[in-house]
Structures are given as C-alpha cells and as structure tokens.
Amino acid sequence: MADKRHTKCLIVGSGPAGYTAAVYASRAMLEPVLVQGLEPGGQLTTTTEVENWPGDTEVQGPDLMVRMEAHAKAVGCEIIGDIITDLDVSARPFTATGDSGAIYSADAVILATGARAKWLGLxxxxxxxxxxxxxxxxxxxxxxxxxxxxxxxxxxxxxxxxxxxxxxxxxxxxxxxxxxxxxxxxxxxxxxxxxxxxxxxxxxxxxxxxxxxxxxxxxxxxxxxxxxxxxxxxxxxxxxAIGHAPASELVKGKVEMHHGDYVRVEPGSTRTSVPGLFAAGDLTDHIYRQAVTSAGMGCMAALDAEKFLAEQDVVDEDPDPVRHDAAAE
Structure with a gap:
C-alpha cells in the first residue's frame, strides 16, 4: 500500500526558493514538508565559487545549499528525498505523487522546481x-x-x-x-x-x-x-547561452503560463491562477534568474501561503453563510 501523508504546506523543489520557503513556512507553524526533487540543491550544486550571495565574499555553491538545507531542517521543516511525478490541483487538498509511490496531500503547495539552462549535449x-x-x-x-x-x-x-x-x-x-x-x-x-x-x-x-x-x-x-x-x-x-527551460512539467495545462512555459504569478505576489498553489524562483522568473531573487520569492511564497491558509481557516470555521456573502459584497 502506498504511503499517504497530509501536510498544510507542501514545498516542491530544493533550491534557494524552496529552502527559503521552508524556513519561513516552518516559522509560521505550517509544519511544511519539502520534497527535494531530481537535483537536491538545484543549479547552485553545479557551480563552484559564488561571489554574489549577500554575506559571503565567496562561498562554494554546494556548500551554500548544504547550509540552506540544514537551516530549513533546524527550524522544523521535514525534508524528503523523493521526486514528485504528478500533481493534481483540480481540487483541494491538492494531491502529489512521488516517484517512491508515496502520496502527499496538502492544503497549499509551493512550487520551486526552478529552471534548467539549455545545453548543447556535447x-x-x-x-x-x-x-x-x-x-x-x-x-x-x-x-x-x-x-x-x-x-x-x-x-x-x-x-x-x-x-x-x-x-x-x-x-x-x-x-x-x-x-x-x-x-x-x-x-x-x-x-x-x-x-x-x-x-x-x-x-x-x-x-x-x-x-x-x-x-x-x-x-x-x-x-x-x-x-x-x-x-x-x-x-x-x-x-x-541558448536559453533556459523552466521545470514546469508538473503543471503544464493546469495553470497559466507565459514566456515559454514559465509559470505566471500575479504581479507582486507568488499566487498562480490556481488558489492555494504558489510558485517561486526561476520557475516563474524569465528575467533575473539569480539565487538571491529566488530566495526572496521563496519568502514571499511562504507568506502568501500562510495568509491563504489563515483565510481558509476563517471560512471553514464560520458557519454563517450570510456573513460570507456580506463580506464578499
């Protein structure tokens, strides 16, 4: 029987956006679960010296990602070495299927699967x-x-x-x-x-x-x-320099996209076209594609998810439909 588990907030991806979202979601007491994906640590694990990360004159990319993972764990995020192969966002709670066979359900999902540089294949x-x-x-x-x-x-x-x-x-x-x-x-x-x-x-x-x-x-x-x-x-x-390809396969045909399959988010937020589904980092960013901007969006995604879940709790606990209608008008 497949392992099934539920979390308030599922984070898919483990680059700067994913780990930063994990830190903020943990501090917000959302008890997040982060699934690392195919390349734990993301693109920075394939670089050597990083000299534009604030606070570090120079740091090795893999070392920086090890520190981010340790930080996320230290504040309470559960990190799982699995790969999400399917994500159903047609109804909440959302359902994600792992390559391991595990089934994850979540009230909110933060996508931080990044983008991959296109290579020639030599x-x-x-x-x-x-x-x-x-x-x-x-x-x-x-x-x-x-x-x-x-x-x-x-x-x-x-x-x-x-x-x-x-x-x-x-x-x-x-x-x-x-x-x-x-x-x-x-x-x-x-x-x-x-x-x-x-x-x-x-x-x-x-x-x-x-x-x-x-x-x-x-x-x-x-x-x-x-x-x-x-x-x-x-x-x-x-x-x-032949372009980048966002790792948006999980949500193709399920959310709005633009600029060659980058996930579209509302300006100034990480909200996608599906309520409760948030996206951060290079998955959404066809312009900057920097570790520091991805980390910033990871923070935003966790705060957006926290606000969304808090609003859902109010709706779920309020039995008075008249007051809902009045609030909506």
Missing part, C-alpha cells in the same frame, strides 16, 4: 561544466577578468551575456550558427558597436578543449556549417 561540454563552461555570465563572468571568452547563441540571452562579459574579458567571441541574430535590435546595435566583441557567423561548437591538471578550458573547436571546415579558438571560458 561530452566535452559536460566534462568542463564548472571548470570553464558555464551558462550564467552574471554568476561566473567575474572569474575571467582579462581573459578571452566565447559565447554560444544568437538570441537575447546570448547577446546580453556577451555584453555583460565585456566588463571582464579582454575579448568576447560570439559564435552563432546563422548569419543574423534573433536578439532585439537595440541589443544587436550595442553588440556590433562594442570594440571587445567579435562575431563568428555560420559556425557551431564542435568540442570544448581543455586540460585536466589543473582542470580548465583552453579553447574550442568550431565547425563552419557551410563548408564543414573546423578551426580552433583559444579561450578560457565558454558560455552556453
């Missing part, structure tokens, strides 16, 4: 992730001061990353598989005028080149998709 790309290959210029650009950098992509993300990286790099080469960019024209104009930027058209990344001792990127091999010829470009950093 073996060499995977081998050097965190050692010269990155998908976040804001996170890692600082480490390449005075170095030559390559950016892969042709949309807004790629152009914005390339322009941002000019603050640190001696040269930025933007590599795109076509001969025109998909980015907004104002961004293209800025890119083309920048003295540190060079564009390489009709080329695709074939291999990331590097060394193992110490581990790091030394260059890339690219292929001209017209002639098939390959060439090498020396660089210390490779930024894959």
């Amino acid at each position: 073996d060499s790309e995977e081998a050097f992730k965190g050692f010269g290959v990155s998908a976040c210029a804001t996170c890692d650009g600082f480490f390449y001061r005075g170095e030559e950098i390559v950016v892969i992509g042709g949309g807004n993300t790629a152009v914005e990353e390339a322009l941002f990286l000019t603050n640190f790099a001696s040269k930025v080469t933007l590599i795109h598989r076509r001969d025109e960019l998909r980015a907004e024209q104002i961004l293209q104009n800025r890119l083309m005028k920048h003295p540190k930027v060079e564009t390489l058209w009709f080329h695709e990344l074939e291999e990331v080149l590097g060394e193992d001792n110490p581990k790091g990127v030394t260059g890339v091999r690219v292929r001209d998709n017209r002639s098939g010829e390959t060439s090498e470009i020396a660089c210390k950093g490779v930024f894959i």
Whole structure:
C-alpha cells in the first residue's frame, strides 16, 4: 500500500526558493514538508565559487545549499528525498505523487522546481561544466577578468551575456550558427558597436578543449556549417547561452503560463491562477534568474501561503453563510 501523508504546506523543489520557503513556512507553524526533487540543491550544486550571495565574499555553491538545507531542517521543516511525478490541483487538498509511490496531500503547495539552462549535449561540454563552461555570465563572468571568452547563441540571452562579459574579458567571441541574430535590435546595435566583441557567423561548437591538471578550458573547436571546415579558438571560458527551460512539467495545462512555459504569478505576489498553489524562483522568473531573487520569492511564497491558509481557516470555521456573502459584497 502506498504511503499517504497530509501536510498544510507542501514545498516542491530544493533550491534557494524552496529552502527559503521552508524556513519561513516552518516559522509560521505550517509544519511544511519539502520534497527535494531530481537535483537536491538545484543549479547552485553545479557551480563552484559564488561571489554574489549577500554575506559571503565567496562561498562554494554546494556548500551554500548544504547550509540552506540544514537551516530549513533546524527550524522544523521535514525534508524528503523523493521526486514528485504528478500533481493534481483540480481540487483541494491538492494531491502529489512521488516517484517512491508515496502520496502527499496538502492544503497549499509551493512550487520551486526552478529552471534548467539549455545545453548543447556535447561530452566535452559536460566534462568542463564548472571548470570553464558555464551558462550564467552574471554568476561566473567575474572569474575571467582579462581573459578571452566565447559565447554560444544568437538570441537575447546570448547577446546580453556577451555584453555583460565585456566588463571582464579582454575579448568576447560570439559564435552563432546563422548569419543574423534573433536578439532585439537595440541589443544587436550595442553588440556590433562594442570594440571587445567579435562575431563568428555560420559556425557551431564542435568540442570544448581543455586540460585536466589543473582542470580548465583552453579553447574550442568550431565547425563552419557551410563548408564543414573546423578551426580552433583559444579561450578560457565558454558560455552556453541558448536559453533556459523552466521545470514546469508538473503543471503544464493546469495553470497559466507565459514566456515559454514559465509559470505566471500575479504581479507582486507568488499566487498562480490556481488558489492555494504558489510558485517561486526561476520557475516563474524569465528575467533575473539569480539565487538571491529566488530566495526572496521563496519568502514571499511562504507568506502568501500562510495568509491563504489563515483565510481558509476563517471560512471553514464560520458557519454563517450570510456573513460570507456580506463580506464578499
């Protein structure tokens, strides 16, 4: 028989948004249960140094997430190593099914499943992730001061990353598989005028080149998709900027979405189109995608859930339908 349990507040996801929501929900006496998901700790577990987390001049991404998890546990959140594979939000209490077979019911759910950077799928790309290959210029650009950098992509993300990286790099080469960019024209104009930027058209990344001792990127091999010829470009950093994909599969077709399947929330809140279902962090954020903004939204989601549950308790305990109608008018 499947394990069944109920909680006032179920948190799905364990990045900065999820763990922060867990801390605030625990302090609000909601007795939350947090299900960690496929990648406990989220995207920060795949980074090395983090230098833009307030209060830490420098901290290792995995260490920061271990501390967040410990904090959430210390204030009373129950953390479960399971993966939610289905979420029914058609009626309250909501019902979530875990990969373990466990069934979780909850009066409120906070979704904090994050977003995943899109990758090219190269073996060499995977081998050097965190050692010269990155998908976040804001996170890692600082480490390449005075170095030559390559950016892969042709949309807004790629152009914005390339322009941002000019603050640190001696040269930025933007590599795109076509001969025109998909980015907004104002961004293209800025890119083309920048003295540190060079564009390489009709080329695709074939291999990331590097060394193992110490581990790091030394260059890339690219292929001209017209002639098939390959060439090498020396660089210390490779930024894959082909977009992000929100991990919104659990609620596809169940809540309002926008900007390519990011969950839509009411402005200034974490409320989704389904009452009692809240969303926080990169799952909703197609603009900033930072650990600190995700943590802030996690706080908001817990406070929103606390308010929602308090209002539900008042409704459930009040037997006078006349007073409900009057209050609604």
